[in-house]
Amino acid sequence: MKGVRLSKGARAGALLFGFAALIGLLIFGVAGYLRTSPPTVSVGASSSGSVNLVMQTDGAVGVGPHPSWVGYFVQDASGAWHQTTLIQLPQNTDVHVTLYEYDSGGNLRNSVWSQVAGTTGGVAYINGAAESVVNPNTNTGNGIAHTFNVPALGINVPMYGVSGSAKNFCNTGPCNTSQAHNTITFTFHTGGAGTYRWQCFVPCGLGYLEGNGGPMQSLGYMAGFLKVV
Amino acid sequence: MARFVLEDSRSEEAGKSALVKILSVWAVVSIIGMALVWFVLGPHLAPGTMTDQAQGAQFDIKFVSTLVVPVLLFVWFFFGYSIMKWRVRPGEDGTLPAANLSGNSKAQGAWYVITTTLVLGLAAFGTYFLIAPAGAGGGEGASPIWTPGTTKLLQVQVIAQQWRFTYRWPQFGGMETTGIELPVNTEIEFNVTSLDVIHDFWAYQLGVKADANPDYNNVAYTKTLATGRFTVRCDELCGIWHGAMYNYGTVVSQQQFEQWATNMEQQNASVTKLLPKYSLTYTPSYSGAGGGYYNTSVDPNANL
Structure with missing residues (x-):
């Protein structure tokens, strides 16, 4: 079969066009990847002057690019869950946090994080019981699954883990309260406007160096920001 | 240091005269500059005077900065004077015959001696003050050599x-x-x-x-x-x-x-009560994510 013969100039032009398209596609892909960010869930002020923040931590988020990673979901005003760690809060407001913990626990790398700090009354309520220190020892309990730690606000709340052999253990998120969980509630005050980073101090990045890679270093999983406005 | 010997008015005598002018102005401005660095800028230099070690570091930086002043000014003045006085003016031929270029062994020797003394002196000064007082605030490893000389720590x-x-x-x-x-x-x-x-x-x-x-x-x-x-x-x-x-x-x-x-x-x-017994180091358990760091177990990298 006789093919269409292109001139030398046309072939060079096509080659250049193809190369430029490839480079453009690469730049688009890299820029798109770098610009990817989890959504920010805004928690507005209620008439009482305080707000409610509802979150859950799951052993595997089950969605997104890393479904097997441990991470957080945050509930918006409509009750929908969003896999994110970016939360917008009003300034100078009491934030009542309800956190559903669905992950199993372990020993802490540094037991100092078993102490509750920065919350109203210096306590967190684990399934209704006020605690100022949460036992991290897996020999006598389930250990600590994660910690909610906001260094600039002095907040640290250790979250008592669920037994890994619990019936109806949630293997993949988003989980629901019919599954094995602990309910942790506490209140903190936001203070002035600012962006406050927060992280987990349990090295829960399973399979990563020192347990601190992967989800521990990624927004939307175990690291995030409180945007106080 | 090169010396230009030209056939016109920029002769050897003119060069000496120029050098005297440069050195005179340089000496006066250097003294003023050094005094300003030492007494005015010096007390505000990092890292301050909150500790013995910070004070020592501030002294070191102040001392070196003060010594830098005359060197910097000499270079600046020499260049400035050269540009102003010895530049090629309109209508002049800027070509310099190689035969008219000669060296000055005294000037060269003085330059070598002064700069070498300065560099070696500062090296000795820096080396000494890197360890005094008591390690100068740097990490000395597990068995420090330079200690405060007191057990009340x-x-x-x-x-x-x-x-x-x-x-x-x-x-x-x-x-x-x-x-x-x-x-x-x-x-x-x-x-x-x-x-x-x-x-x-x-x-x-x-x-x-x-x-x-x-x-x-x-x-x-x-x-x-x-x-x-x-x-x-x-x-x-x-x-x-x-x-x-x-x-x-x-x-x-x-x-x-x-x-x-x-x-x-x-x-x-x-x-x-939940913390491990106080120890100078804490060995990881290598038990994976969330593992306690306080109970030694098996190092998975031991055979690497």
Whole structure:
């Protein structure tokens, strides 16, 4: 079969066009990847002057690019869950946090994080019981699954883990309260406007160096920001 | 140093005259500049005077900066004078015959002697003051050579982990705090270690900087001289929150420190019970994610 013969100039032009398209596609892909960010869930002020923040931590988020990673979901005003760690809060407001913990626990790398700090009354309520220190020892309990730690606000709340052999253990998120969980509630005050980073101090990045890679270093999983406005 | 000998008015005599002018102005301005650096700028140079070590570092920087002034000014003045006086003017032929270019052994010798003396002198000065006083606030490893010469030391263990510093106080029941306060007029021994990757404890205004390595105790000393606030930063790139791995500390009166430490000891009593026995290092368990760092198990990398 006789093919269409292109001139030398046309072939060079096509080659250049193809190369430029490839480079453009690469730049688009890299820029798109770098610009990817989890959504920010805004928690507005209620008439009482305080707000409610509802979150859950799951052993595997089950969605997104890393479904097997441990991470957080945050509930918006409509009750929908969003896999994110970016939360917008009003300034100078009491934030009542309800956190559903669905992950199993372990020993802490540094037991100092078993102490509750920065919350109203210096306590967190684990399934209704006020605690100022949460036992991290897996020999006598389930250990600590994660910690909610906001260094600039002095907040640290250790979250008592669920037994890994619990019936109806949630293997993949988003989980629901019919599954094995602990309910942790506490209140903190936001203070002035600012962006406050927060992280987990349990090295829960399973399979990563020192347990601190992967989800521990990624927004939307175990690291995030409180945007106080 | 090259000397240009030209056939016109820019002769050897003119060159000597020019050198005298340059040196005269240079000497006067240098004295003024050195005095300004030493007395005006010097007291404000980093890292301040909060500790003996910070004061020592400030003195070193002040001394070197003062010596830099005459060198810098001489170069500037020589260049400035050359550009103004010996430039090729309109209508002149700028070509310089090679035969008219000659050296001056005295000038060359003086330049070599002065610069060599200056560089070697500063090297000796810097080397000495890198270790005085008491290690100059740098991490000296597990067996420090340069010590404060007193056994009356406040021991503070700095524990780095991704991404916060915490502090243990063996002389206060082994408590661990997230903040740090220090008493004034006190010799401090920092024992710096890490629970994961390499960090660096840089207490800027204290003049202290020591790497925090896992399984290793790095000792640094400082003596507090004045009250005030200081900044602690991690100075080894250690992950996503490296830039946020900092906190502030305060040097307070001895009475205030005792009060703070006593309060902290009481507040933290329940969590102190959960901490491992005080140790200079804490060995990881290698038990995977969430594993405790305090119960030695099997190192998965032992055979690597």
